[in-house]
Amino acid sequence: xxxxxxxxxxxxLQMHGKTCLVHNSTACAPALFDVLTEDTQGQPRxxxxxxxxxxxxxxxxxxxxxxxxxxLAISAVIxxxxxxxxxxxxxxxxxxxxxxxxxxxxxxxxxxTLWTVIPALILLALLVATAYTMRVVNPPVIRxxxxxxxxxxxxxxEYRYPHSGVLTANELHMPLGKKWLxxxxxxxxxxxxxxxxxxxxxxxxxxxxNYLWLTPSKTGVYLGTCxxxxxxxxALMGIRVIVQSSEExxxxxxxxxxxxxKPTGVEAERGARLFEExxxxxxxxxxxxxxxxxVGPDLTHVGDRxxxxxxxxxxxxxxxxxxxxxxxxxxxxxxxxxxKLTESQAHDIAVYLEALK
Ligand code: CUA
Numbered sequence: 001x002x003x004x005x006x007x008x009x010x011x012x013l014q015m016h017g018k019t020c021l022v023h024n025s026t027a028c029a030p031a032l033f034d035v036l037t038e039d040t041q042g043q044p045r046x047x048x049x050x051x052x053x054x055x056x057x058x059x060x061x062x063x064x065x066x067x068x069x070x071x072l073a074i075s076a077v078i079x080x081x082x083x084x085x086x087x088x089x090x091x092x093x094x095x096x097x098x099x100x101x102x103x104x105x106x107x108x109x110x111x112x113t114l115w116t117v118i119p120a121l122i123l124l125a126l127l128v129a130t131a132y133t134m135r136v137v138n139p140p141v142i143r144x145x146x147x148x149x150x151x152x153x154x155x156x157x158e159y160r161y162p163h164s165g166v167l168t169a170n171e172l173h174m175p176l177g178k179k180w181l182x183x184x185x186x187x188x189x190x191x192x193x194x195x196x197x198x199x200x201x202x203x204x205x206x207x208x209x210n211y212l213w214l215t216p217s218k219t220g221v222y223l224g225t226c227x228x229x230x231x232x233x234x235a236l237m238g239i240r241v242i243v244q245s246s247e248e249x250x251x252x253x254x255x256x257x258x259x260x261x262k263p264t265g266v267e268a269e270r271g272a273r274l275f276e277e278x279x280x281x282x283x284x285x286x287x288x289x290x291x292x293x294x295v296g297p298d299l300t301h302v303g304d305r306x307x308x309x310x311x312x313x314x315x316x317x318x319x320x321x322x323x324x325x326x327x328x329x330x331x332x333x334x335x336x337x338x339x340k341l342t343e344s345q346a347h348d349i350a351v352y353l354e355a356l357k
Pocket of ligand 1: 152153155190191192226227228229230231234235237
């Protein structure tokens, strides 16, 4: 449960010395954890699942885990058998004082057949078990329309739901118990989509779509990460998969299709103007506004997300203000420049963006 907090903090510590820049303290794990498990109204959020391949929450992840146990058991039996025989031979046939050269056996057809056939059978068993697992985890894709197109970018994730037209970033919403097909692509370099609790690790390669089947069997928030080194901010390319009941998922999908009402209030209105004047809109889209950029994540419903910067920071007004003032401080090397805004300008933009739900 504390995994995310630990990773976030260790990354920040590694990058910026002894204090966590996000909270400007060395003891921010509980604070971060609170933020991540409560929403902005202080209501508990969905359960954060263990980020472990041993906590498998889909038939695909379970099949991989079972194959691992099967291979481990066979390897253990082989290891114990070979180690015992070696130990026995070393003790039983050790050289004793006054003994000459041992008897030289030129060959034993029966034994040789036996130790060829047994490994062949073991390999056959492994092959059958692996082929069966591949069939469960990665069955042939006969349809061309995925439920979600996952597009990896340096260093964030874009999710497009072609059936409904929903477009979002970094947080993938999925309904419980539905067998979904994900198509993985990349806009730049090779990335790798991996959510250990849900399924296999699959590369996102430019110009070569790969497919991944996932059937989540438990609601909650699953953490994953980019698992292929893809440049400076590879370590902060987190994935959150939010598995909801069908009704909740449908409600979320409908909310994403609605254009949020124009935020009101002096700060938000000033923020909206600044967003258009200060070139933010060259990179980001906000539906029903002049902002049409596609370089960075779509921000139409950014206020709705749990985290920012691909899981780099919790989505709060304070953190968003810091992010807008200097993203390079939080995610050095990321493609969003510092726009040299004053704190009050950054604050107004953050107020505007947080209202977009
Ligand atoms: Cu994307 Cu590593």
